[in-house]
Amino acid sequence: xxxxxxxxxxxxxxxxxxxxxxxxxxxxxxxxxxxxxxxxxxxxxxxxxxxxxxxxxxxxxxxxxxxxxxxxxxxxxxxxxxxxxxxxxxxxxxxxxxxxxxxxxxxxxxxxxxxxxxxxxxxxxxxxxxxxxxxxxxxxxxxxxxxxxxxxxxxxxxxxxxxxxx
Amino acid sequence: xxxxxxxxxxxxxxxxxxxxxxxxxxxxxxxxxxxxxxxxxxxxxxxxxxxxxxxxxxxxxxxxxxxxxxxxxxxxxxxxxxxxxxxxxxxxxxxxxxxxxxxxxxxxxxxxxxxxxxxxxxxxxxxxxxxxxxxxxxxxxxxxxxxxxxxxxxxxxxxxxxxxxxxxxxxxxxxxxxxxxxxxxxxxxxxxxxxxxxxxxxxxxxxxxxxxxxxxxxxxxxxxxxxxxxxxxxxxxxxxxxxxxxxxxxxxxxxxxxxxxxxxxxxxxxxxxxxxxxxxxxx
Ligand SMILES: Cc1cc2nc3c(=O)[nH]c(=O)nc-3n(C[C@H](O)[C@H](O)[C@H](O)COP(=O)(O)OP(=O)(O)OC[C@H]3O[C@@H](n4cnc5c(N)ncnc54)[C@H](O)[C@@H]3O)c2cc1C
Ligand code: FES
Ligand code: FES
Numbered sequence: 001x002x003x004x005x006x007x008x009x010x011x012x013x014x015x016x017x018x019x020x021x022x023x024x025x026x027x028x029x030x031x032x033x034x035x036x037x038x039x040x041x042x043x044x045x046x047x048x049x050x051x052x053x054x055x056x057x058x059x060x061x062x063x064x065x066x067x068x069x070x071x072x073x074x075x076x077x078x079x080x081x082x083x084x085x086x087x088x089x090x091x092x093x094x095x096x097x098x099x100x101x102x103x104x105x106x107x108x109x110x111x112x113x114x115x116x117x118x119x120x121x122x123x124x125x126x127x128x129x130x131x132x133x134x135x136x137x138x139x140x141x142x143x144x145x146x147x148x149x150x151x152x153x154x155x156x157x158x159x160x161x162x163x164x165x166x
Numbered sequence: 167x168x169x170x171x172x173x174x175x176x177x178x179x180x181x182x183x184x185x186x187x188x189x190x191x192x193x194x195x196x197x198x199x200x201x202x203x204x205x206x207x208x209x210x211x212x213x214x215x216x217x218x219x220x221x222x223x224x225x226x227x228x229x230x231x232x233x234x235x236x237x238x239x240x241x242x243x244x245x246x247x248x249x250x251x252x253x254x255x256x257x258x259x260x261x262x263x264x265x266x267x268x269x270x271x272x273x274x275x276x277x278x279x280x281x282x283x284x285x286x287x288x289x290x291x292x293x294x295x296x297x298x299x300x301x302x303x304x305x306x307x308x309x310x311x312x313x314x315x316x317x318x319x320x321x322x323x324x325x326x327x328x329x330x331x332x333x334x335x336x337x338x339x340x341x342x343x344x345x346x347x348x349x350x351x352x353x354x355x356x357x358x359x360x361x362x363x364x365x366x367x368x369x370x371x372x373x374x375x376x377x378x379x380x381x382x383x384x385x386x387x388x389x390x391x392x393x394x395x396x397x398x399x400x401x402x403x404x405x406x407x408x409x410x411x412x413x414x415x416x417x418x419x420x421x422x423x424x425x426x427x428x429x430x431x432x433x434x435x436x437x438x439x440x441x442x443x444x445x446x447x448x449x
Contacts, residue, residue, distance in 0.1 A: 006175035006186065006193075006215045027174035027216070030203070049167060050204040051271060063244070063273040069203045070274065071196070073174045074220060117270065138353055139268025 012076040016041070017085040025072035032056045034072035035082060043083040043112050047141070054140030057113040058082050064120035083112035086119065094164065095119065098157035099150070106144035113140050118154045126165075127158055167207050176218040180304055180333060186217050188306040188329045193217055195331055197240060197279035200271050219278075219331070228252060230339075237335040239278020244269070246277060256337060258297065258344040258362060262289040268354045278332040281317070284324040287356040287381040289348075291318055295386055296344075296362035296378040299337035303330040311336075318386040341367050345445030347437040348381075351424075357381045358425055361437045363445040365401065373397040377409075377438070382430035383417050391416035392438060401446035410439035 008027045013020065016039060025034050030049075035041045035058070047055035049068045056067040059081040086093045092100065095118055105111045114137060121128055121136040128136070133154045142150060177183045187193055193215035196202055205211045219225055225240035228249045235255055237246070243266050246252055246259060253260045266272055266280075266289050280290040281301060294301075295314040302311050303326060317324050326332070348360040359381040366374045375396040377389040392413030399405055414435035419427035 006173035006217075008171065008173050010174055027172050028169045030169065033168070050207045051200060054268075054270065057270055060273075064270045065274050066200075066270050068207075069199050069271075071174065071199065071203075071216070071218075073176070074196075074199070074218060076176070120269070135353075136269055139270045 010073040010076075012073060014075040014077070015079040017081055025075075027071070027073060029072040030068050031058070031060075031070040031072050031075050031080070032067035034075070035067060035080075041082050041084050045109055045112055047109070052141070053110075054113040054117065055110055057116040057140065059116055059120060062120065062123065064117045081116075081119075083115055086115060094160045095122065095154070095157040098153040098160065102149045102153040102156060104145060104150040104153040110140060110142040110144075114142065114150055118157070121154070122158055122161065127162060128154075130155060167209065169203065169206050170209065170212045172206075172213060173215040174218065175215060176221045178221050178223075180222055180331065183217055183219060183222065183331060184304055184306050184329070186215065187331065190214055191328065195219060195282070197276040197282075198242065198274040199279075200267070200275040201279060201283045201285070225278075225333075230255065231336075233340065234336045234338050237277055237337070239276060239281075239332045239335065241277045243267075243272035243275050243277070243280075247272065255339040256297065258346055258364065259293050259337075261344075261346040262293045262348075262360075262362060265289055265348045265350070265354075265357065265360070277335055281335065282324060282326060282332055284318055284320075284322050284386070285356065286321045286383070286385045287358075287360060288386070289357075289360065289380075291386040292360055292362050292378050292380045294335070294337065295388065296364045296376050297337050297342075298364075298376060299335060301332050302334040302336070304333045305330045309333070315388075320385050323385075343367055343445045343448035345441040345443070345448070347441035347444070349433055349437060359383075359430065359433045359437050361434070361441045363438075363441045365396065365442075365445045365449060367449055377413065377442070379413075379417065379434060379438070382419050382425070382434055384420050387417075389413040389416065389438065392442070396442070401442065401449065403443055406439050406442040406446060409442055410435050413438050 045055040047053035051069045058067045194213035196216040225238040227238040343365040345363040348357040350357045364376045375393040380386045392409040395409035419430040421427040
């Protein structure tokens with residue numbers, strides 16, 4: 001949408017998990033608010049709401065971003081992917097399977113954010129080193145696991161995906 | 167917290183953006199939103215209207231133009247870090263930019279936003295000042311350029327007027343030796359101290375050192391006492407030590423829960439020494 005006037009209600013055209021939607025959002029709503037409240041996609045979590053914890057991480061045109069630090073209005077013309085996009089029905093993606101196998105979650109509050117950060121990494125760099133995994137996940141907090149199992153899960157997933165692709 | 171109530175506009179030209187910004191004195195530009203939205207969530211700012219630059223074409227350029235690199239204000243941290251012309255012409259920028267926050271924030275945060283925000287520990291302000299860059303700004307009153315030396319005036323304070331928008335960032339790329347040093351307690355945090363050192367090379371003579379410091383000293387600034395020690399001499403480890411001592415005693419330090427003034431002085435002095443040595447090795 002382009003206009004020279006400003007408004008507190010904004011029309012946007014956004015693709016969410018493969019479906020294009022024309023919606024009207026509040027100017028003050030973050031993308032996280034819109035996903036959770038309007039789209040009922042509550043897999044994306046909100047922790048700090050100020051960019052520090054990473055729980056709200058989603059993909060915007062393939063790049064991992066904080067949905068608490070992106071306005072819903074800024075989603076106009078963009079393609080959004082959330083954690084709900086990873087699995088097909090009830091069958092988990094290789095990355096999600098690896099999280100399960102390695103006990104990479106306990107309470108699970110941080111998990112959607114980690115999964116989306118790891119998804120960006122594996123899509124741009126299918127065989128990351130351990131250091132690259134740690135760097136890519138450094139913006140996500142987990143208060144339960146101690147991180148080691150999460151790193152192991154992402155490394156394992158990269159191998160599984162590599163094997164599957166021959 | 168949820169954001170305060172606001173209006174939003176997304177103009178398609180710089181002229182429209184300038185018009186909007188001048189009609190309401192409480193309106194603000196939004197670029198990546200990675201500094202402005204947290205500040206709003208904490209209720210430290212409550213602008214009436216956010217004017218988004220995202221739909222104005224051409225603001226994310228990264229290109230060579232004569233002896234300068236020209237960067238658009240909407241170039242993201244990630245696009246600068248992945249640009250081959252930047253790593254070739256301005257390796258200091260690539261080295262420093264890696265220290266900015268985390269991937270998810272670098273994917274949205276922009277050069278123009280970082281310079282206008284003017285954080286006293288911001289990597290881009292520090293680097294722009296060390297590399298003697300300048301910004302071009304526009305408002306309904308016209309255009310002007312501001313040299314980096316005149317841009318950063320205090321913590322979160324720049325010499326931009328409230329109705330001015332950064333439209334271009336220019337950084338000269340003559341051969342220069344450089345060093346970058348930063349200390350943060352956790353990777354991705356704003357540094358407790360950061361230092362950029364730019365030294366002339368054999369082709370350009372021995373004067374014209376530019377050393378900048380951020381973090382512990384309240385605002386991005388040059389360390390002229392250290393520059394004076396280096397100018398006209400060949401850099402040696404002993405000279406680096408003298409320059410660091412002179413520089414560290416010229417500055418005044420903040421003191422807070424992250425570190426006392428005394429601790430910060432020691433930190434800045436040692437970082438200065440190491441970073442001058444690093445730059446000296448590249449001459
Ligand atoms: C958790 C976290 C950690 C961070 N760590 C670091 C760090 O270590 N180092 C660092 O440098 N930064 C850090 N940042 C900040 C980040 O780099 C921001 O992206 C940057 O400071 C501002 O850029 P932005 O595009 O997001 O600007 P915005 O947030 O959109 O805007 C910031 C300010 O600049 C103004 N503005 C924006 N564009 C223009 C323009 N073209 N002309 C005039 N005014 C303009 C806005 O009105 C606003 O006042 C961190 C942020 C977070 C959330
Ligand atoms: S909720 Fe977005 S980073 Fe914490
Ligand atoms: S599993 Fe509880 S915060 Fe990560």
